[in-house]
Amino acid sequence: MNEKFMRKAIELSIANVKNNTGGPFGAVIVRNGEIIATGANSVTNKNDPTAHAEVEAIRNACQILGTFQLDDCEIYTSCEPCPMCLGAIYWSRPKAVYYGNTKKDAAKINFDDQFIYDELDLPLTQRNLKMTQLLPEEAIEAFELWKNSMEKVEY
Amino acid sequence: MNEKFMRKAIELSIANVKNNTGGPFGAVIVRNGEIIATGANSVTNKNDPTAHAEVEAIRNACQILGTFQLDDCEIYTSCEPCPMCLGAIYWSRPKAVYYGNTKKDAAKINFDDQFIYDELDLPLTQRNLKMTQLLPEEAIEAFELWKNSMEKVEY
Numbered sequence: 001m002n003e004k005f006m007r008k009a010i011e012l013s014i015a016n017v018k019n020n021t022g023g024p025f026g027a028v029i030v031r032n033g034e035i036i037a038t039g040a041n042s043v044t045n046k047n048d049p050t051a052h053a054e055v056e057a058i059r060n061a062c063q064i065l066g067t068f069q070l071d072d073c074e075i076y077t078s079c080e081p082c083p084m085c086l087g088a089i090y091w092s093r094p095k096a097v098y099y100g101n102t103k104k105d106a107a108k109i110n111f112d113d114q115f116i117y118d119e120l121d122l123p124l125t126q127r128n129l130k131m132t133q134l135l136p137e138e139a140i141e142a143f144e145l146w147k148n149s150m151e152k153v154e155y
Numbered sequence: 156m157n158e159k160f161m162r163k164a165i166e167l168s169i170a171n172v173k174n175n176t177g178g179p180f181g182a183v184i185v186r187n188g189e190i191i192a193t194g195a196n197s198v199t200n201k202n203d204p205t206a207h208a209e210v211e212a213i214r215n216a217c218q219i220l221g222t223f224q225l226d227d228c229e230i231y232t233s234c235e236p237c238p239m240c241l242g243a244i245y246w247s248r249p250k251a252v253y254y255g256n257t258k259k260d261a262a263k264i265n266f267d268d269q270f271i272y273d274e275l276d277l278p279l280t281q282r283n284l285k286m287t288q289l290l291p292e293e294a295i296e297a298f299e300l301w302k303n304s305m306e307k308v309e310y
Contacts, residue, residue, distance in 0.1 A: 002289055003289060003290060006289040006290045006293075006294070007290065007293065009294075010290065010293050010294050010296070010297065013294070013297035014296055014297045014300060016297070017297055017300040017301050017304055017307070018300065020304075020306050020307065020308070023301070023310070024297035024298050024300065024301040025297070026297075043223050043246075043310050044223055044308040044310050047217045047218060047221055047222055047223045048214050048217055048218075048223060049213060049217060049223045049224065049225075049243065049246040049247040049310075050205065050210050050213060050214055050243045050246070050247075055205050058204060058205060059203055059205060062202045062203055062204060063202060063203075066202055067202055068198050068199060068202045068203060068204045069204065070204075076289075078294050078297060079294065080279075080286075082242060082246075083238055083239075083241070083242040083245075083275060084238075084239050084240075084241075084242025084243050084245075084246060085239075085242070086238070086239075086242075086271070086274070086275060087237060087238040087239025087240070087241075087242055087268075087271055088204065088205045088239050089284070090238075090239075090270070090271045090274065090284065091198075091204040091205070091237075091239060092204040092205075094284075095285070096284070096285045096286075096287070097284060097285065097286045097287070098286075098287050098288075098289045099286065099287075099288055099289070100288070100289060100290055100291055100293070100294025100295075101291060101294045101295060101297075101298060102288070102291070105291075105294075105295060105298055106298070108298075109298050109301055109302050110309070113242075115245070116241070116242055116245045117275065119241070119245065120238060120241060120272065120275060121276065124235075129244070129245065129249075129251070129252060130250070130251045130252065131235075131251075131252045131253075131254065132251070132252070132253050132254075133253075133254055133255070133257070134157055134158060134161040134231075134253045134254070134255060135158060135161045135162065135165065135255055136255055136256060136257070136260075138161075138162065138165050138255070139161070139165050139168070139233050139234065139255025139256045139260075140255075140256060140260060141165070141169055142165065142168035142169045142171070142172055142179035142180070142181075142233060142256075143179055143256060143260055143261070143263075143264050145169060145172040145173065145179065146172050146178070146179040146264055147264050149172055149175075151175050152172070152175065153175070153177075153199040154265070155178070155198050155199050155204075
């Protein structure tokens, strides 16, 4: 059963290369033994650097289910997720992830996300990407409003 | 100048709470001293767990500029980005990030992303989220096709 879903993710990753619609990555979201939604890498096709297969599949599944959480779902992805996709996966809270290729396999064909893991582990001031704090005394207002809001939809 | 852009991001974060359209987060993308695109947290409003302010702003900027890279751009965000958003930022390659609130401020109002940083630092087998490899010998086919493709659009 698991293998059937992984084969579908792999099929999407292969079709994406053959159709020249994006990178070699596919993903499917499964609930109760059924595929709810699929996604394929669409970064270049959609001009969207966030359109990795897992993000696409998560967004599609949430639209179909009318929810922002995938508690009962499993994600099958043709490759170990990058830090962005892992973040998206944690926020969507699926119960399990299955992957095919590893990030080492991906690095061998120039999809190397190790620099992101390395950057995340550094204090902000030591990162290659320059990150500067500005106006914290004004920014906090939104948080105070949120804390005191009676109408907010928590997530 | 920098403060003007941060004030816009903060304004979006405040409006988002007042309008009850999502969490207290806003972001703007700036190029050559001009705001190209904006974003506000829309997770609950759009049923999209990836619709954080930074991701929304990056996607909007890429649509407007017709590109999947934001090399010449700066990102102003009302709060220090979560790991998903940092991943999206690294993939879109802006030249600098400015932020207002810190992740500690966010944790105080129950937006705590430390568990994601902790998980990313663990080997796959030790994470709370169960991650299992399946069918690597079949998954690798897409990577071989990509490696040998003459038509691929690299990113």
